[in-house]
Amino acid sequence: xxxxxxxxxxxxxxxxxxxxxxxxxxxxxxxxxxxxxxxxxxxxxxxxxxxxxxxxxxxxxxxxxxxxxxxxxxxxxxxxxxxxxxxxxxxxxxxxxxxxxxxxxxxxxxx
Amino acid sequence: xxxxxxxxxxxxxxxxxxxxxxxxxxxxxxxxxxxxxxxxxxxxxxxxxxxxxxxxxxxxxxxxxxxxxxxxxxxxxxxxxxxxxxxxxxxxxxxxxxxxxxxxxxxxxxxxxxxxxx
Numbered sequence: 157x158x159x160x161x162x163x164x165x166x167x168x169x170x171x172x173x174x175x176x177x178x179x180x181x182x183x184x185x186x187x188x189x190x191x192x193x194x195x196x197x198x199x200x201x202x203x204x205x206x207x208x209x210x211x212x213x214x215x216x217x218x219x220x221x222x223x224x225x226x227x228x229x230x231x232x233x234x235x236x237x238x239x240x241x242x243x244x245x246x247x248x249x250x251x252x253x254x255x256x257x258x259x260x261x262x263x264x265x266x267x
Numbered sequence: 268x269x270x271x272x273x274x275x276x277x278x279x280x281x282x283x284x285x286x287x288x289x290x291x292x293x294x295x296x297x298x299x300x301x302x303x304x305x306x307x308x309x310x311x312x313x314x315x316x317x318x319x320x321x322x323x324x325x326x327x328x329x330x331x332x333x334x335x336x337x338x339x340x341x342x343x344x345x346x347x348x349x350x351x352x353x354x355x356x357x358x359x360x361x362x363x364x365x366x367x368x369x370x371x372x373x374x375x376x377x378x379x380x381x382x383x384x385x
Contacts, residue, residue: 159311192371194312201362201378202304202312207371245312249370252300252319255328256370261311 160185160246160259167265173234176262178246179227184257186227190249193222193231196261197242205244206231233264241266269294271301271363271376278382284351287379289363296344297321300366303337303348306378307359317366318346353383 161179168174178191185191189209194202204213206222209229219234229248233240246259274288289301302317316327320339327335336349346363361379364372 190370194372196312201375202364202372203375204371204373207367207373208369213373243311247312247314247370247372252317253326255326256302256314256317256366258304258312258314 158257160248160257162244162246162259162262164260165263165265167267168233168236169267170236170238172236173232174236174264176231176233176244176246176264178229178231178248178259180229180248180257181227184248184250185224185229188248188250189224191222191224191229192247192249193220193229194245194247195240195242196245202245236266238266240264269299269365269374271365271374273361273363273376273379276380276382278384279353281354281383281385283353284349285353285381286347286349287361287363287381289346289348289376291344291346291365296339297341301337301339301346302364302366302372303335304362304364304372305359306362307356310359315348315361320346350381353381355383357381358383 193206196202210222221232244262270292297320300319303315318325318337325337339346363376365374
């Protein structure tokens, strides 16, 4: 199982919007809308930000949104804030008997 | 509110094994799926495997097949991850996480640092 492909880094200024892509294959991202996204600050455990492709857990800002087109899932953060600076990871799920797979991670810098 | 509390940091010799625990409080442990995810220093997240305690079924990433064993003790609401034949590349923070019905990791343990060094 190969890791999903994410850009190594993205950046944006406060108030702007950025999008992080997550590219897989027709066997994982393309087959199911079961991509989740995680935010990780240095030295902390990851935090779930988006699940089932586009749903937000309770307590997560509506500035975070998820979508999918073909074999690529995307995380969009609008109205960038300083505290959004973190690493972001996507993960694809294809059933309880198949391996989950993470993307390589994207470092978001808020300029 | 469900919490996952992991065991403390470990230092191991190459070739040895390590067993990390993950104790759940709150909720119904048997109905969860628990996954293990590791993160080497400065690297990304890597899924290792999962267990469904109510079924006692575990499955693993191909990379770790034969070296990792994930178990669960329903009586103590604790999941375990044992990794054998340790090498320096296994130095990482190991996380347990609750996996919901559609694969999202909604609750995470605090992480356990495992250092493999001679």
